[in-house]
Amino acid sequence: xxxxxxxxxxxxxxxxxxxxxxxxxxxxxxxxxxxxxxxxxxxxxxxxxxxxxxxxxxxxxxxxxxxxxxxxxxxxxxxxxxxxxxxxxxxxxxxxxxxxxxxxxxxxxxxxxxxxxxxxxxxxxxxxxxxxxxxxxxxxxxxxxxxxxxxxxxxxxxxxxxxxxxxxxxxxxxxxxxxxxxxxxxxxxxxxxxxxxxxxxxxxxxxxxxxxxxxxxxxxxxxxxxxxxxxxxxxxxxxxxxxxxxxxxxxxxxxxxxxxxxxxxxxxxxxxxxxxxxxxxxxxxxx
Numbered sequence: 527x528x529x530x531x532x533x534x535x536x537x538x539x540x541x542x543x544x545x546x547x548x549x550x551x552x553x554x555x556x557x558x559x560x561x562x563x564x565x566x567x568x569x570x571x572x573x574x575x576x577x578x579x580x581x582x583x584x585x586x587x588x589x590x591x592x593x594x595x596x597x598x599x600x601x602x603x604x605x606x607x608x609x610x611x612x613x614x615x616x617x618x619x620x621x622x623x624x625x626x627x628x629x630x631x632x633x634x635x636x637x638x639x640x641x642x643x644x645x646x647x648x649x650x651x652x653x654x655x656x657x658x659x660x661x662x663x664x665x666x667x668x669x670x671x672x673x674x675x676x677x678x679x680x681x682x683x684x685x686x687x688x689x690x691x692x693x694x695x696x697x698x699x700x701x702x703x704x705x706x707x708x709x710x711x712x713x714x715x716x717x718x719x720x721x722x723x724x725x726x727x728x729x730x731x732x733x734x735x736x737x738x739x740x741x742x743x744x745x746x747x748x749x750x751x752x753x754x755x756x757x758x759x760x761x762x763x764x765x766x767x768x769x770x771x772x773x774x775x776x777x778x779x780x781x782x783x784x785x786x787x788x789x790x791x792x793x794x795x796x797x798x799x800x801x802x803x804x805x806x807x808x809x810x811x812x813x
Contacts, residue, residue, distance in 0.1 A: 527763060538779040540748040554605070562718060562745070563714070564742050572704075575703075595692065601712070613672065614679065618679075622680055625683055656798040703757055
């Protein structure tokens with residue numbers, strides 16, 4: 527339980543650090559590259575460690591699956607998330623991302639033809655009502671920027687939902703730690719390559735030193751460490767309970783957003799957060 531709570535809180539700190547870094551004039555492509563460049567050695571170490579005891583050799587099909595999951599689950603999802611945070615608050619970003627379980631349910635219905643129960647539909651409706659409540663309040667303050675930011679973050683959630691929907695077979699074959707290490711390493715290379723294509727290499731030298739320290743903190747405390755903590759939590763208490771404990775994530779983002787970023791603490795945000803968490807809880811209780 528402690529691992530699950532700490533992992534959820536650490537994950538939720540990512541948006542706070544990104545918002546702090548944006549105050550120094552850095553763009554999303556550069557910021558994402560720095561985060562992934564700092565994280566890459568750690569993920570390669572995870573691949574090495576998990577492969578030492580692996581009994582299954584990677585086939586061509588496995589590698590194609592890893593590349594696809596690395597692209598959708600970590601590269602594209604991260605890029606859209608970073609881009610969206612330029613326009614919306616950390617609190618709204620976390621609420622949109624927390625719709626992920628409901629998006630997985632929708633993908634299961636649309637792509638795989640899985641039945642959607644009445645309870646699941648009600649839970650989804652509650653969650654989306656909560657996001658719309660917060661979005662409506664923020665749109666009144668930021669106008670069209672809020673729509674663009676929310677759309678980008680929703681795209682991030684959809685991309686990660688695709689990763690979750692298609693990773694089941696590979697997780698069983700390769701193991702969760704090995705798959706996460708491989709997929710995130712692929713994403714790191716893609717993010718670094720994107721920067722090299724779209725930005726001059728010399729621009730890195732112009733990045734403010736606080737951005738470098740924030741990126742290092744993001745790569746370690748908000749990326750690598752929570753991945754390991756959540757994995758260890760799942761091994762001890764199971765994925766279902768770990769996911770329910772992860773509900774502290776949106777609340778911790780809300781609190782850090784108020785205390786660190788000075789974001790407004792309003793009844794609209796509290797009500798929206800409660801609705802999103804309630805909806806996800808209703809969906810997670812479905813058997």
